Amino acid sequence: MMLWFAMPLTALLYLWVKKLARRYQHPLVNPILLPALIIIALLIASGQDGGAYQAGTQPLNRLLELAVVAFALPLYQQAAKIRQQLAPIVLCCSLSALISVGTTLVIGGILQANPELLASIATKSITTPLAMSVSQAMGGIPAIAAGLVIIVGMMGAIIGFPLLRWAGIHHPEAQGLAIGAGAHAIGTSAAAEEGPVQGAFASLAMVVSGIATAVLAPPLFHLYLWFMQ
Structure with a gap:
């Protein structure tokens, strides 16, 4: 049954919470968080299989791919500003990736965390497909990486x-740069609602930080493993 109602249920919950968010202007009334919690509660209460729900929302997933590509539009609109500040933007996003991965490894070392777990959480600030791929390449668990990214x-x-x-x-x-570098696509979506400039710079930061993390995380992780031996 969840297979048939998955897509309309998801859309209706999103639109309902979106309306509530405009009315109450509270950060916890979030059109991503609240529908997700409600759907999780419904799945648990009804005993429905999460796989059936996922299969039922495949059309929305297809549309989501197009929506991510649409982030390129505010980038194009702000292209002149971006070109003028490209070097400091790349530097800031690279430092953000370095700090994100580095602090994760340092705290993990202090807590003597399992290396497999550290490899899974070191990519927490980049978009899901990249996080899963990079964490798996380092010996992590992609499912944990995806959950933490969300x-x-x-x-x-x-x-x-x-x-x-x-x-x-x-x-x-x-x-925009701070949100895109720290909260990837979900944060970029919130930034686009905040304003066109925030949305454009968040999109750019999401891309640059993702690339920087993919480049920096594996050698930093292997350096950590060498140091902890």
Whole structure:
């Protein structure tokens, strides 16, 4: 039964929470977080198979691929600004990837975490397909990597902009770069709703940070393993 109702249920929940978000303007009223929690609760309560739900939402997954490609539009619209600041943008996103992976490995070393687990969580701040591929190449568990990516993205979408404003960061380009580098596609979606400049720079940061993490994470992880021997 969940197979037939999966797509309309997902769409209706998203639209309902989206309406609530416009009304209440609260970071926890998030159109990604709340529908996900409701659907998880319904699956558990009804005993339905998660695979059936996933199969029922395949058309939405296809549309999601097109939506990700559509992130290129704000990049094109902000191309002049991006060209003027490309070098510092690449540097900042690369440093963000270095800090994200590095702090994960340092904290993991202090806590004596399992290397397989560390390889799974070191890619937490990049988009899901990249995170799964890179973590698997390092000996991690792709399912854990994907789960953490979703959690980090939701956290960024919920508290990212309130946290930036609380810290006194109001520049739209800086906001976009921070959200895109830290919360990948889910955060970029929230940034696009915040404004066209934030959306464009978040899209760029998501791409650059993903590439930087894919390049930096494996050698840093192997360096960590060598150091911990």
